Structure formats: structure tokens, C-alpha cells
Amino acid sequence: MLQNEELRETLGKMDLVLSQIVESIVWTDGEGKVKWCNGSFDELTGKLRLFILGHPLTELLPLNCGDECGAIHPCEKILQNGEAMDSECRYIRNGNVFDLEIQGRTFRSRDGEKSAVFVIRDVTRRRLLEAQLRQAQKLESIGSMAAGIAHEINTPVHYVGENLRFIQESISEMETLFHQLLKGDDKPEPDSGLAKIHAIVENLDLEFVQEEIANAVGESLKGIAQVSRIVKSVKEFAHPGEPAMEPTDLNKIIKSTILLAANECKYVAEVVPELSPDLPTIPCIAGKINQVLLNLIVNAAHAIGDHLQERKSEELGKIEIRSRVEGAHVEIEISDTGPGIPEEIRSKLFEPFFTTKEAGRGTGQGLAIAQKIVEKDHHGELLFETEVGEGTRFIIRLPILQE
Amino acid sequence: MKSILFVDDEPFVLNSIKRILRKDRHRWETHFAEGGQAALNLLERRSFDLLITDMKMPSVDGFEVLSAAELLHPDMPRMALSGYSEKETHTKVTNLAQRFLDKPCDSEELRIAIQEALEGPDDLEAN
Ligand SMILES: Nc1ncnc2c1ncn2[C@@H]1O[C@H](COP(=O)(O)OP(=O)(O)O)[C@@H](O)[C@H]1O
Ligand SMILES: [Mg+2]
Numbered sequence: 001m002l003q004n005e006e007l008r009e010t011l012g013k014m015d016l017v018l019s020q021i022v023e024s025i026v027w028t029d030g031e032g033k034v035k036w037c038n039g040s041f042d043e044l045t046g047k048l049r050l051f052i053l054g055h056p057l058t059e060l061l062p063l064n065c066g067d068e069c070g071a072i073h074p075c076e077k078i079l080q081n082g083e084a085m086d087s088e089c090r091y092i093r094n095g096n097v098f099d100l101e102i103q104g105r106t107f108r109s110r111d112g113e114k115s116a117v118f119v120i121r122d123v124t125r126r127r128l129l130e131a132q133l134r135q136a137q138k139l140e141s142i143g144s145m146a147a148g149i150a151h152e153i154n155t156p157v158h159y160v161g162e163n164l165r166f167i168q169e170s171i172s173e174m175e176t177l178f179h180q181l182l183k184g185d186d187k188p189e190p191d192s193g194l195a196k197i198h199a200i201v202e203n204l205d206l207e208f209v210q211e212e213i214a215n216a217v218g219e220s221l222k223g224i225a226q227v228s229r230i231v232k233s234v235k236e237f238a239h240p241g242e243p244a245m246e247p248t249d250l251n252k253i254i255k256s257t258i259l260l261a262a263n264e265c266k267y268v269a270e271v272v273p274e275l276s277p278d279l280p281t282i283p284c285i286a287g288k289i290n291q292v293l294l295n296l297i298v299n300a301a302h303a304i305g306d307h308l309q310e311r312k313s314e315e316l317g318k319i320e321i322r323s324r325v326e327g328a329h330v331e332i333e334i335s336d337t338g339p340g341i342p343e344e345i346r347s348k349l350f351e352p353f354f355t356t357k358e359a360g361r362g363t364g365q366g367l368a369i370a371q372k373i374v375e376k377d378h379h380g381e382l383l384f385e386t387e388v389g390e391g392t393r394f395i396i397r398l399p400i401l402q403e
Numbered sequence: 404m405k406s407i408l409f410v411d412d413e414p415f416v417l418n419s420i421k422r423i424l425r426k427d428r429h430r431w432e433t434h435f436a437e438g439g440q441a442a443l444n445l446l447e448r449r450s451f452d453l454l455i456t457d458m459k460m461p462s463v464d465g466f467e468v469l470s471a472a473e474l475l476h477p478d479m480p481r482m483a484l485s486g487y488s489e490k491e492t493h494t495k496v497t498n499l500a501q502r503f504l505d506k507p508c509d510s511e512e513l514r515i516a517i518q519e520a521l522e523g524p525d526d527l528e529a530n
Pocket of ligand 2: 295298299366367
């Protein structure tokens with residue numbers, strides 16, 4: 001009897017201790033019906049313990065896990081597979097969104113009965129911080145390119161201004177000519193008329209002006225179009241954007257990213273896009289994919305730039321950007337003629353804050369964030385091939401259909 | 404007539420200068436080189452009364468054009484015209500060129516700068 005009481009007291013203590021843990025801990029039978037849980041799970045579901053015990057976990061935590069787990073509840077999956085598994089899910093209760101990380105493991109209790117234990121972690125805050133970090137890196141990358149982008153805009157602004165001044169001066173001089181022509185008709189004076197008109201026409205260089213006004217207007221319009229394209233790309237890029245997946249024309253995103261990175265690239269490399277015209281629109285988060293592309297293109301430009309400087313070479317390198325369909329995926333490939341990546345650092349490339357660049361040029365977040373965006377957000381793959389002395393090729397593989 | 408060589412990698416910039424200086428065709432003879440390499444090729448063959456170059460150009464940049472010009476024709480005045488206004492560039496340029504003009508610049512500003520470079524004090528003896 002005393003033993004029983006001791007046992008109950010110990011159990012009570014255990015329950016108290018386990019309730020202090022922030023993570024939810026749930027013990028279910030083989031069918032997923034809850035046998036026991038800690039206090040954190042009560043809080044997470046907002047239910048009394050009474051209404052939790054004996055109820056299936058899948059009903060207590062109706063998950064909205066997007067595409068990742070398909071129609072099957074991750075807890076269901078863990079029970080089916082009977083093995084340890086981690087997955088991430090989204091759970092909505094009373095309009096509040098929780099990002100959950102679920103780890104589970106099935107086991108057999110001493111009497112041979114199948115059971116499972118789940119540890120559920122609320123990672124909502126962490127996800128939020130990660131999203132903020134991502135946006136910060138995005139703004140940082142465009143911030144570091146601000147001078148280059150200003151230069152890209154400055155050049156057309158310079159010649160458009162010059163052209164407008166030329167047109168203005170030409171028109172005012174042509175007015176003198178018309179004035180003289182009309183005046184000449186009115187009262188023919190000995191020292192006016194044809195001779196004066198000839199002098200004006202000669203000074204005006206009418207033939208040149210006629211031809212060049214048309215050219216000046218044409219080139220100015222092209223310059224203005226270029227400025228608007230750049231401004232549009234900056235706007236598209238900097239905008240935090242809808243985090244939602246939408247059917248997207250990847251070629252269009254590639255082109256506007258190339259435009260943004262133009263000033264980073266053109267003094268070190270020729271950028272050669274080879275975009276498949278048959279690319280289907282694919283579901284993706286455009287604002288995130290252009291961040292990935294920009295990171296990879298700027299990395300390629302930096303690699304080539306360093307390589308040229310080391311060899312004191314004047315010959316421009318090459319950045320090739322391809323898009324194509326490969327089975328059920330779209331692949332975007334960015335290859336450079338840089339120095340390649342030394343064997344020793346290949347395994348560290350995707351680590352956050354790993355960089356070989358001096359401050360101001362890189363903070364080592366580019367590839368870490370790119371990988372997260374491609375693999376976590378889009379269920380794709382970010383791969384690379386590299387050969388020291390030859391160059392590097394990064395490949396983004398995105399599924400054409402999200403599950 | 405005084406001759407001027409303009410160097411820029413953007414042909415539309417050269418075209419706009421060509422147009423704006425058409426008025427001055429009786430006093431200045433303008434030449435244009437699209438890019439640094441084209442400028443080097445020209446400078447190897449002949450000298451000009453004034454060189455005006457963009458700084459940031461792919462492959463052969465403004466610094467190289469200015470250095471080559473200093474070597475080949477030490478007496479030819481040199482001017483930089485560039486959209487970059489970073490301090491570092493400025494100080495680097497002042498060693499190689501007599502003057503630095505910011506882009507975008509007013510056509511009048513350009514004209515006056517050219518005039519000062521070409522018709523400065525040592526021009527008196529030429530006339
Ligand atoms: N195309 C490339 N060629 C050679 N090295 C590269 C290339 N891309 C990335 N790297 C290496 O990977 C490191 C990490 O890249 P990244 O995460 O983008 O950070 P950052 O560019 O800020 O350094 C770089 O510092 C560089 O050493
Ligand atoms: Mg980077």
C-alpha cells in the first residue's frame with residue numbers, strides 16, 4: 001500500500017517536472033490515441049486534459065501543413081512508418097498560426113503493445129526571426145549594389161539630358177530660320193532674303209540637325225525605357241512581397257535580376273543568358289527566388305573579379321545563365337569562369353556566416369539563405385559543381401508542380 | 404583646329420556629345436573611341452589636344468587610358484568624365500588627370516571645361 005502511495009507521489013512529481021518543459025510531450029497508443037501528455041500540450045491545444053486523453057492526436061492537432069506532408073498528418077505518418085521522423089507543420093487555432101516542429105518515435109512497451117512518443121516544439125518565433133533575417137540580407141545585398149545601380153541609371157540620364165538640350169537648341173535655331181523665311185516673304189530687302197537664309201542654314205547645319213533630332217529622340221526613348229526597367233527591378237526586388245506561391249515566369253525574374261546585377265558583372269564578365277522559351281510557369285515565391293538568383297550571380301561576379309585581379313588579366317570572364325526543363329523540374333544554372341572552390345571549404349559553403357570575403361563585400365549569408373529558400377520553401381535542390389582553376393556552376397532545381 | 408578625343412563604353416553617350424558639340428565644329432574637331440581598347444589603338448597612332456575619358460569601362464578602364472596617354476603623349480591635357488563620384492576614384496584620378504567632371508554634367512559645363520583646357524594661358528603663343 002505504502003509502495004503504491006509512493007509511486008503515485010513520484011508520478012505526480014514527474015508530471016509536474018514534465019509540465020515545466022516548454023515542448024509538448026505526447027504519448028499515444030498504436031492508433032495515435034493520447035494516453036498521456038504534459039501541460040504544454042494542454043496549453044497548445046487550449047483543451048482540458050479530460051478532453052485530450054483517449055482522443056486521437058490527429059483530431060487534437062488538425063494541421064495545416066501546406067504541401068509538405070500532403071494529405072497525411074505527420075503523426076499518422078510516424079505511426080505508419082514506425083520510425084523516428086521530424087517534420088514541420090502549421091497549426092491554426094482560433095485564428096492564431098503556430099509553426100510546429102514535430103519529432104516522433106514509435107516503440108513497444110514491456111507488454112509488447114505499440115506506442116508512440118511525440119515531442120512538439122513551437123518554432124513560430126524562430127521562423128519569424130528567420131524571415132526577418134532573410135529580408136535583411138536581401139536589403140543588404142541591394143544596398144551594397146546601390147552605387148552600381150545609381151551608375152546604371154546615371155548613364156542613360158546623362159545622355160538623355162544631353163539629347164534634350166540638343167533638341168532644345170536645335171528647335172530654337174530652327175525658329176530663327178522660319179522667322180527669317182516668313183520675314184523674307186513679307187518685305188524683300190536687298191540685304192535680307194536668300195543670302196541671309198543661306199547663312200542661317202549653313203550655321204544651323206540643317207541636314208545634320210534634321211537627321212540627328214530623330215536619332216536623339218529615338219536614343220532618349222531607349223534610355224528612358226532602360227531607366228524604367230531598372231527602377232522596376234529594384235522595386236520588385238526590394239518589395240517584401242507576398243509570401244505565397246504563385247505561378248511565376250522564371251525567365252522574367254532571371255532577366256530582371258540580371259539587370260539589377262549588371263553593374264556588378266559588366267566590368268568583370270560577359271553575362272550570357274540562354275533561357276528556354278518553353279519554360280512552364282511554376283509555382284514559386286518570386287520575391288525569394290530573385291534573392292537566390294541575385295546571391296548566386298553576385299557570387300559569380302565576385303569570383304571572376306577576384307580571379308582576374310589575381311592574374312592581372314584584362315580579359316573578361318563569362319557568366320552563363322541557363323534555364324531549362326529537366327523531367328519534373330525546372331533547372332536554372334549559373335556558371336562562372338572564376339577560380340573554382342577549393343576542396344577544403346566546399347563542405348562549409350552553405351553554413352551561415354561562412355565567407356572568404358572582406359567585410360562590405362560579403363557576410364556569408366547568401367548561400368545559407370539561398371539553400372533555405374530553394375529547399376525548405378520550394379522543396380527543390382541547390383547543387384553545385386566546381387573545378388579549381390576552371391570555374392563553378394550552381395544549379396537551382398525547382399519542382400514544376402508542388403505537391 | 405583643336406582636336407578632342409572622347410572615350411566612353413556607352414555609344415549613346417558618345418552620340419549625345421557629338422550632337423551637343425556640333426555647334427562648335429568650326430573650332431573643335433571631335434573624335435570618339437568606343438571603349439578603352441579603341442582609345443589605346445588611337446592613342447598609339449596619334450595625339451590630340453585634349454583627352455576626355457569615362458572612368459569605369461569593361462576590360463580597359465579609364466585609369467589605363469589615362470596612364471597610357473600620360474606615357475605616350477605627356478603634354479596632352481587629360482580630363483575624366485565619370486558617373487562615379489567615390490572619393491577613392493577622385494584622388495586616384497587627380498594623379499592622372501587635370502580635371503574630373505561628374506556625370507551627368509551640363510553641356511555648358513562641359514563646353515566651359517573644354518574651353519579652359521584648350522584655350523588656357525599657354526594657348527596665347529599658339530595664336
Ligand atoms: N561562384 C563561386 N565561386 C567561388 N567561390 C564561391 C562562389 N560562390 C560562393 N563562393 C564561396 O562561398 C562563400 C560563401 O558565399 P555566400 O554564402 O554567398 O557568402 P558571401 O558571398 O557573403 O561570402 C564565399 O565567400 C566564397 O568563398
Ligand atoms: Mg554571396
